Amino acid sequence: MDGRTVTAFVVVAAPAAEVFALLANPHRHHEFDGSGTVRAAVSGPQRLALDDRFGMDMKIGLPYRVTNRVVEFEQDRLIGWCHPAKAIWRYELEPVDGGTRVTETFDFSGSPVAAGIALFGMHKGNAKSIRDTLRRLQAIFGTPAQA
Template sequence: MRATIADGRVWASAVVTAPPEQVFALLANPHRHHEFDGSGSVQSTISGPSSLRLGDTFGVKMKIGLPYRITNHVVELDPDRRIAWCHWAKAIWRYELEPVPEGTRVTETFDYGVSRFPKGIARLKFPQVNAKSIRDTLRRLQDVFGAPAE
C-alpha cells in the first residue's frame, strides 16, 4: 500500500471485506477511534456522541510524546460514504468509502493544505509521518474487517 503526498494532502486507499455501512459505523463512533488509529496517538475519547453527525464535536485524549486533549469538529459527513473532522489548526482528517465487489475501498486523507499552518506542517515533516500513520490505520481497518485475498 502506497501513500501519496501532493498538493497539501496525504492519502492512501485499501479495500476491506465489509460493506460501507459497517465501516462507517466504526469511523463515526469516536469512542472506537483508538481501535483503528495507526498513529498510536489516539488514547481514548473523553466526550462526544456514539455516532457523529455533521457539526458534532468530540474530545480525544492524545499522546505524541506528552499527553494532551484535543477537540475535533465534524466538517463533512455523507452517511456510509464520507466523514471528516478537524481541530483548531483546521487540517482535515477525511475517510471516503466506496463500495467495490470485495467490500469497501477506504481512502484516508490528511488535508493539511487547508490548515492554518500548511507551510509549518510541511517543514515539520508531518506529511511523511502521516503517510506512515495512514498506511498503518488502513492495515488496522483490514485487521478489523478483513482484507480481500491477494
C-alpha cells in the first residue's frame, strides 16, 4: 500500500493480448475476481474500450448492482475502470520472459470518499482481494517455467 493506492503483481505464462482479452470482457470478470463479490455482468459490450460502461451484479452481504466506466485504456497494456465513487481498478500488463507481468492496483486517490475508505480500512480488504485475484489469474494462465 502506498498512500491511497494498493498494488501487487504476478507473472503469468500467457501473452499480454490473451490476458487483456479476459480483462476487457466484463462478462468474464467473475472468473478471475478474488473478492468473491462479482456475480455477473448485466450490461456492457463483450470487449471494453475507453469510456465504455458496464453494469455488474455484486454481493457484499446483500446483492446490488454497480455501473462502471472504463477510464484508462491502452490495447494489450492497460485497462482501468471506476464506479461513481471514482476509485479505479487498474490492470497493467508488461511482456516479460515467459509471459506477462500483471499488476493490479486499487487507486482511491481521486475518490471523493477516499478519507472514508482509509478511515474504515476498506483498502486493506482490497489488498487481500488483489492478491486473490492475481492468484486466480495465475491459475487460469499458469506460471512461467523457471529457467
